[in-house]
Amino acid sequence: MEQQLQFITQLGKQKPKTIANNSTACPFCAKESLENIIAQEGPLILLQNKYKTLENTFQTVLIETDKCEDELSMYSKEHIHRLFAFAIRHWMEMEESGVYRSVVLYKNHGPLSGGTISHPHMQIVGFENVDYKEKIKENTFSGITIFKDDAVSFTLSNHPIMGFYEFNVMIRDVEQVNKMADCVQAAVKFLLNDFQFKCESYNLFFYHMDSYIACKIMPRFVASPYFIGYMIPQVSNDIESVAEQIKSIYFS
Known part of the structure; x- marks a missing residue:
């Protein structure tokens, strides 16, 4: 069976872009404005993606740090260990829920990565009808x-x-x-x-x-x-x- 995702263009056009536009305020730095938080552990925050651009999915964002200019290669051993444990635990919990056909965990970094926000983050997305494997x-x-x-x-x-x-x-x-x-x-x-x-x-x-x-x-x-x-x-x-x-x- 052919597998593809349906992109909601109208929502995609509304997404903030801070990678190619430094004048745009970073939505992840405004912690007091974050909504629909699923889990938090120190600076690590998992929340529902405000811009649900894919039909038949559950999209979440994992904010990796409260430092906007930080980057994964710069993390201390303690922080990267904590991040990976947190990310993989919540990824597997979504898998084990049985709600989704498959669940992906991934990260974008940089202007050619496909991302729009420069603040370090990962994404966990549950697919209702697609099996990535x-x-x-x-x-x-x-x-x-x-x-x-x-x-x-x-x-x-x-x-x-x-x-x-x-x-x-x-x-x-x-x-x-x-x-x-x-x-x-x-x-x-x-x-x-x-x-x-x-x-x-x-x-x-x-x-x-x-x-x-x-x-x-x-x-x-x-x-x-x-x-x-x-x-x-x-x-x-x-x-x-x-x-x-x-x-x-x-x-x-």
């Missing part, structure tokens, strides 16, 4: 090993979804979420600070597969026409040397 091939999480132990696997994909460089972090036990957070943060630090191409945008996508939880870290640039027009991904011919570079910087 039907589109996912498990070999997309395989690749060149960057770091691996009994708790976590960190790879650079040799079968990317969209192309070029995609990092994968996998755990089989949710109790190992701290190690997942550490590897994800290392990937983001590498992309923003050490990558051979200037990278200002990325996405995090989380997947709850049968026997593991995965996070895919995607640097975002202008999309390839081969993927946009034909859904053909490309993989770079230097992924082994890139994997070695990350090892030498973050895992030596």
Whole structure:
């Protein structure tokens, strides 16, 4: 069965945009104006998305910090561990509710990520009629090993979804979420600070597969026409040397 989401254009046009427009007030900084809060733990706030732009979904926003200029690569170990535990716990609670066909957890950062608000946040969205796993091939999480132990696997994909460089972090036990957070943060630090191409945008996508939880870290640039027009991904011919570079910087 074909799966697609129905976008409500009228609401989409009303969404505030702070990534490309610094004159727009950040809605996440005005804590006193936040409504429909679902859960809160210190600076972490999960609330219903005010702009429900997708039909047959339940859209939530997870505000990661009260510092608008902050960014995931800058978080302390304590904060990123707390964030990942909070996010994954609420994601799984939505899954286990049985209300939705599937539930996604993801993050946008930067002007090419598809996001509109620069204040650090994630989103958890329940799909009533769409199963995201039907589109996912498990070999997309395989690749060149960057770091691996009994708790976590960190790879650079040799079968990317969209192309070029995609990092994968996998755990089989949710109790190992701290190690997942550490590897994800290392990937983001590498992309923003050490990558051979200037990278200002990325996405995090989380997947709850049968026997593991995965996070895919995607640097975002202008999309390839081969993927946009034909859904053909490309993989770079230097992924082994890139994997070695990350090892030498973050895992030596």
